[in-house]
Amino acid sequence: PKKKDDNPPKKKDDNPSPKGEDAPPPKPKDGFTLTSPAFEHKGKMPAEFTGDGDGVSPPLKWSGAPAGTKFYALTLWHKPQPAGDEVKSYWVVFNIPADATSLEKNSKGVGKDGYNDKRRTGYDPMNSKGPGPKEYHVTLFALSAEPKFDTDKVTRSDLLKAVKHITLAETTLSYTYERKTK
Numbered sequence: 001p002k003k004k005d006d007n008p009p010k011k012k013d014d015n016p017s018p019k020g021e022d023a024p025p026p027k028p029k030d031g032f033t034l035t036s037p038a039f040e041h042k043g044k045m046p047a048e049f050t051g052d053g054d055g056v057s058p059p060l061k062w063s064g065a066p067a068g069t070k071f072y073a074l075t076l077w078h079k080p081q082p083a084g085d086e087v088k089s090y091w092v093v094f095n096i097p098a099d100a101t102s103l104e105k106n107s108k109g110v111g112k113d114g115y116n117d118k119r120r121t122g123y124d125p126m127n128s129k130g131p132g133p134k135e136y137h138v139t140l141f142a143l144s145a146e147p148k149f150d151t152d153k154v155t156r157s158d159l160l161k162a163v164k165h166i167t168l169a170e171t172t173l174s175y176t177y178e179r180k181t182k
Contacts, residue, residue: 070145137174
């Protein structure tokens with residue numbers, strides 16, 4: 001006798017999903033959070049972390065990483081035109097150890113520094129151009145493995161490609177910064 005298939009394959013046309021269920025599922029982020037003791041999410045970045053101040057990296061803290069996290073990586077980025085495709089990169093750090101839960105103010109020597117848009121390693125303090133507040137983002141990735149690169153000069157783009165298939169979760173802390181008028 002023929003065995004009945006308990007889970008017959010669904011036809012593509014049956015109940016098409018407006019949310020695109022054929023796309024890979026979003027990375028779980030429930031509970032994985034990134035914060036800073038220096039500013040609130042969607043708040044204003046204090047001048048000391050910008051080109052108007054000391055220009056040092058802000059303190060960051062995270063919690064709730066998923067089981068299996070082996071490394072973290074982070075990028076600080078900004079879209080000059082919110083509707084545009086251009087992205088500016090200010091900070092790239094990868095191979096942050098799995099037991100880390102924070103980066104101190106002016107952090108150095110935790111993980112490996114990638115290259116920012118000025119082709120330098122380390123934190124590049126923002127010097128916002130034009131009037132009005134600009135929005136910036138720090139994205140932290142929890143990784144299941146060490147990212148592999150084809151270059152020694154790792155940029156944000158290189159990092160995003162390398163972590164695409166090893167990201168267990170990601171979280172973003174956003175803030176605004178408005179340059180002082182002289």
